[in-house]
Amino acid sequence: MIKKSVNCLLIALLFFTSSYxxxxxxxxxxxxxxDVMSRYVWRGTQFGGNSPSLQPxxxxxxxxxxxxxxxxYSLSGANSGQELDLYVSYTxxxxxxxxxxxxxxxxxETEDYKYFEYNNNRTGHVMEGMLSFNGTEKIPFGLTxxxxxxxxxxxxxxxxxxxxxxxxxxxxxxxxxxELTYSHNLDNNITLDAxxxxxxxNAKDANTSTGFIGESGYYGSKAGVVNLGCKLSKExxxxxxxxxxxxxSLITNxxxxxxxxxxxxxx
Numbered sequence: 094m095i096k097k098s099v100n101c102l103l104i105a106l107l108f109f110t111s112s113y114x115x116x117x118x119x120x121x122x123x124x125x126x127x128d129v130m131s132r133y134v135w136r137g138t139q140f141g142g143n144s145p146s147l148q149p150x151x152x153x154x155x156x157x158x159x160x161x162x163x164x165x166y167s168l169s170g171a172n173s174g175q176e177l178d179l180y181v182s183y184t185x186x187x188x189x190x191x192x193x194x195x196x197x198x199x200x201x202e203t204e205d206y207k208y209f210e211y212n213n214n215r216t217g218h219v220m221e222g223m224l225s226f227n228g229t230e231k232i233p234f235g236l237t238x239x240x241x242x243x244x245x246x247x248x249x250x251x252x253x254x255x256x257x258x259x260x261x262x263x264x265x266x267x268x269x270x271x272e273l274t275y276s277h278n279l280d281n282n283i284t285l286d287a288x289x290x291x292x293x294x295n296a297k298d299a300n301t302s303t304g305f306i307g308e309s310g311y312y313g314s315k316a317g318v319v320n321l322g323c324k325l326s327k328e329x330x331x332x333x334x335x336x337x338x339x340x341x342s343l344i345t346n347x348x349x350x351x352x353x354x355x356x357x358x359x360x
Contacts, residue, residue, distance in 0.1 A: 125151040133165050133174050133354040136270060136290055136312060137320030137346035139353060141167035141174015157184050175200050184227070193223040197244075218242040219311075228276070235274040241267060246311050268311030269293040272320065283327045290320030292348070317348040326357075 110315050126149070132139055133146035140146075143166045152161030160184045167174035177200060182193035197219040200206045220243040223259035226236040246268050272290035278287050313317050326340035338359040345352045 120155060122154045123152075123308070124154075125149070127360045129358045129360075132353055133167070134344050134353045134355055136272075137344065137349070137351070139351070140165070140176070144169035144174065146174060157186065158182070159184070177262070189227055191223075191225045191227060193221075193225070195221045195223065213244065213247075216244050219246050226336075228237065228274075233276050235272075235276070237270075237272045237274075237327065239272075241265065241269070241311060266311065267294065270312055270319075279325075281327070283325055285323060285325055286355045287323040288320060289318060291318045292316050313346075313348045315348060319346050319348050321345045321347060 104120060128148040128150075131144045132143070132150060133141045133148070146165050147168055148163070148165045150161065150163045152159055154160075159180075160183075163176075163178045163180070165174060165176040177198050178195055179198075180193055180195040182191055184191040198208065199217055200208070206217065207229065219241055221241050223239040223240050225238075226234075228235045242265070246266050246295050247264060269292070270290060271293055272288060275285075275287045277285045293316055295315045322344040323344060324340055324342040326338060328336045329337045329339045340355075340357040340359075342355040342357070343352075344355065
């Protein structure tokens with residue numbers, strides 16, 4: 094019930110501050126945008142199959158606080174790759190550190206899903222807390238630590254459909270992720286972002302003697318580097334008044350032995 098109230102509060106704040114901002118332009122900043130990605134790849138894992146992804150977003154910032162919504166929708170109409178996230182973050186006045194609370198949700202567009210289902214054994218929500226070091230001009234490195242602390246990041250008791258405990262959740266895995274980034278401005282107004290991200294914990298399985306291996310965790314079946322690569326981005330001018338940010342990302346997942354090449358266009 095507490096989780097449901099928190100989520101409702103996030104939604105209310107987002108819409109309230111959006112309306113209030115028109116009379117308070119000096120204090121509030123409202124933004125919305127959309128990205129079209131050739132593939133949806135997040136932290137080294139592809140979602141939505143081999144399909145482009147439309148990713149809209151909106152946010153309201155106020156004196157270091159940011160309230161926002163972000164979505165991803167497969168353009169092929171696939172059931173997977175659909176996502177709606179709400180978040181609130183706070184950046185310290187020196188802009189060196191940020192704290193973020195995110196509610197991830199993955200609706201199934203072909204079923205009558207229940208967004209406000211907050212029973213920990215059935216919910217489709219995942220709550221994540223994140224701490225980020227944002228870097229400076231002299232220190233062009235960023236460091237992020239993220240931890241799932243509630244919801245659909247749970248250990249399953251069994252994987253045999255004939256047993257009563259099949260697919261039953263029995264406790265959080267507390268999946269954690271650590272990422273180091275580096276940013277540098279190249280010639281021709283091109284920005285280079287390099288990144289390396291790792292899953293810090295092995296996936297748990299309550300049916301094994303070791304307690305590990307068996308069920309895939311949030312970032313893979315074992316600890317290790319899951320997100321390694323770089324992104325090049327620049328502003329492409331259509332005419333004197335109209336430009337579009339364009340990016341190309343080469344992403345590898347050494348743990349799962351995968352590689353992706355993703356093109357992105359922002360509006």
